[in-house]
Amino acid sequence: VPRLALIGVGLMGASFALAARRAGAFDRVVGLDVDPSALDGACSAGIIDSSAASLEAAVEGADAVLVAVPPSEIPACVAAVCAALGPSSAPVFDVGSVKAPVMTALRTHPGGLPARFVPCHPMAGAEGQGYGAADATLYRQRRVFLTPGRETDPAALAAVDRLWRMCGAATRIIDADAHDRAVAATSHLPHLLAFAYMARFAADGHALFDFAGPGFRDFTRIAGGDPGLWRDILLSNRTAVVAELGDLVRRLEALGEAISDGREATLEAVFVAGRDARRDYASGRIEDGVGGRHGVA
Amino acid sequence: VPRLALIGVGLMGASFALAARRAGAFDRVVGLDVDPSALDGACSAGIIDSSAASLEAAVEGADAVLVAVPPSEIPACVAAVCAALGPSSAPVFDVGSVKAPVMTALRTHPGGLPARFVPCHPMAGAEGQGYGAADATLYRQRRVFLTPGRETDPAALAAVDRLWRMCGAATRIIDADAHDRAVAATSHLPHLLAFAYMARFAADGHALFDFAGPGFRDFTRIAGGDPGLWRDILLSNRTAVVAELGDLVRRLEALGEAISDGREATLEAVFVAGRDARRDYASGRIEDGVGGRHGVA
Numbered sequence: 001v002p003r004l005a006l007i008g009v010g011l012m013g014a015s016f017a018l019a020a021r022r023a024g025a026f027d028r029v030v031g032l033d034v035d036p037s038a039l040d041g042a043c044s045a046g047i048i049d050s051s052a053a054s055l056e057a058a059v060e061g062a063d064a065v066l067v068a069v070p071p072s073e074i075p076a077c078v079a080a081v082c083a084a085l086g087p088s089s090a091p092v093f094d095v096g097s098v099k100a101p102v103m104t105a106l107r108t109h110p111g112g113l114p115a116r117f118v119p120c121h122p123m124a125g126a127e128g129q130g131y132g133a134a135d136a137t138l139y140r141q142r143r144v145f146l147t148p149g150r151e152t153d154p155a156a157l158a159a160v161d162r163l164w165r166m167c168g169a170a171t172r173i174i175d176a177d178a179h180d181r182a183v184a185a186t187s188h189l190p191h192l193l194a195f196a197y198m199a200r201f202a203a204d205g206h207a208l209f210d211f212a213g214p215g216f217r218d219f220t221r222i223a224g225g226d227p228g229l230w231r232d233i234l235l236s237n238r239t240a241v242v243a244e245l246g247d248l249v250r251r252l253e254a255l256g257e258a259i260s261d262g263r264e265a266t267l268e269a270v271f272v273a274g275r276d277a278r279r280d281y282a283s284g285r286i287e288d289g290v291g292g293r294h295g296v297a
Numbered sequence: 298v299p300r301l302a303l304i305g306v307g308l309m310g311a312s313f314a315l316a317a318r319r320a321g322a323f324d325r326v327v328g329l330d331v332d333p334s335a336l337d338g339a340c341s342a343g344i345i346d347s348s349a350a351s352l353e354a355a356v357e358g359a360d361a362v363l364v365a366v367p368p369s370e371i372p373a374c375v376a377a378v379c380a381a382l383g384p385s386s387a388p389v390f391d392v393g394s395v396k397a398p399v400m401t402a403l404r405t406h407p408g409g410l411p412a413r414f415v416p417c418h419p420m421a422g423a424e425g426q427g428y429g430a431a432d433a434t435l436y437r438q439r440r441v442f443l444t445p446g447r448e449t450d451p452a453a454l455a456a457v458d459r460l461w462r463m464c465g466a467a468t469r470i471i472d473a474d475a476h477d478r479a480v481a482a483t484s485h486l487p488h489l490l491a492f493a494y495m496a497r498f499a500a501d502g503h504a505l506f507d508f509a510g511p512g513f514r515d516f517t518r519i520a521g522g523d524p525g526l527w528r529d530i531l532l533s534n535r536t537a538v539v540a541e542l543g544d545l546v547r548r549l550e551a552l553g554e555a556i557s558d559g560r561e562a563t564l565e566a567v568f569v570a571g572r573d574a575r576r577d578y579a580s581g582r583i584e585d586g587v588g589g590r591h592g593v594a
Contacts, residue, residue: 123510195571213420227568271524274492
């Protein structure tokens, strides 16, 4: 029977296990996690069928291995999984938000970037964390980026691509560096801004929250994310993030001067450009999939 | 029969008319607008009963007058309405987002700040604009700030407070300067950030929107607002907005340096502070109303 080895039973991994099993991709899921209580809970919840006592036991006989561990642990975990798999042809894939640093780190390992490893980044998430927030529909209608290297086995790439599509995702194969630069702009910078903005309310928040309307609620929602996870993501993509941040800071400084000087036309031009770009986004002009929309409610 | 004079049949004014009539506050609504087609449309939609040919005709016999015009036009419109009302005791109120500049401008008029004028700011809005987006429930469970001056007639204040409460709103009386400083932090700065951030996608947005997930969608929603309206709001509250912006820019610059230097603890401390403040907000700790929540879905 087709078997999935799931390394890390958090939100992302557990949701994949539920979705892939429902789609018929696997009959059996073996889990491993550094947190024994999470492993027990995922077992009781029917997300995994059994828990393994070691990495070797977890991947033995697996037809695919999902490495769903925190970003900073992905390279070492992928290397260990590939070593343990031996002659098996099972593909290995991850769910990290930054791709090039993982591949670069693996290339410094003996044997280099494993041919069976397919770097993946699903653009999905939820407000909750852990297996308790797992959702079989998390990846449905979501974009999943695959960033193979020149070393990547085309058969492994095709197998992982098929698994994500079975979960309802729209896959796209793209260069890792281009991916990392793009998500610095669309995901990493907004999280940095939301955390920094929200931190302003640490001191006198309770007095100010009474002045917060629905716009505040939506704008700050991503500041509810996991601080350790986002610290890792931003640091691993630091070059692109710092470039995006520097560009925005320069534009904010110019806007501050325009407001001080009362330059109406300057302000309005920026606001019109922003409003128009938001409309383009919301109208869902997309060339290649995900139902022609960007998850706009 | 109690009559409301509605000057400006946009989203805010039309929603108030629907809500107040449903609550039994008025039997008749007379409308006035610079846009004849909006006036006809609001009449056909049953939002107003009739349209007036002049300001004098609109307010004649009115029991209350809502001035729901663009921010920059509020002082002149309030002054004209009060002059036209003559000896009537009808209260006059507005729905502008910035309060102190309106009151300061009115104090330079002959007669000063009218005693019958009650400055108001409802923390409500919608993605749509105009009377077509009007919603009788727009103000339900929403905070409405009232910022009377020392000149304000207590009877007018009480009457307007009662009207908002009849529409389901939770009113709060507060000093205008304190109000303006608070909304600079909770509303005006986020809008400025969202417009500036989104303007970055004016050039190469279509290539990048494929990398945008649900976080991007929520973070940028307020960039869909009216550019001219937000230009007016930010400029009329410029001192407080520039102070908030300057503080944020300094903190973003420090974060950029921390990312460049790989200072994990510095980053995580800010992210934890932001995440904790967001949790406090979401848990809805509020001393005085609106159902103990801040409109968190």
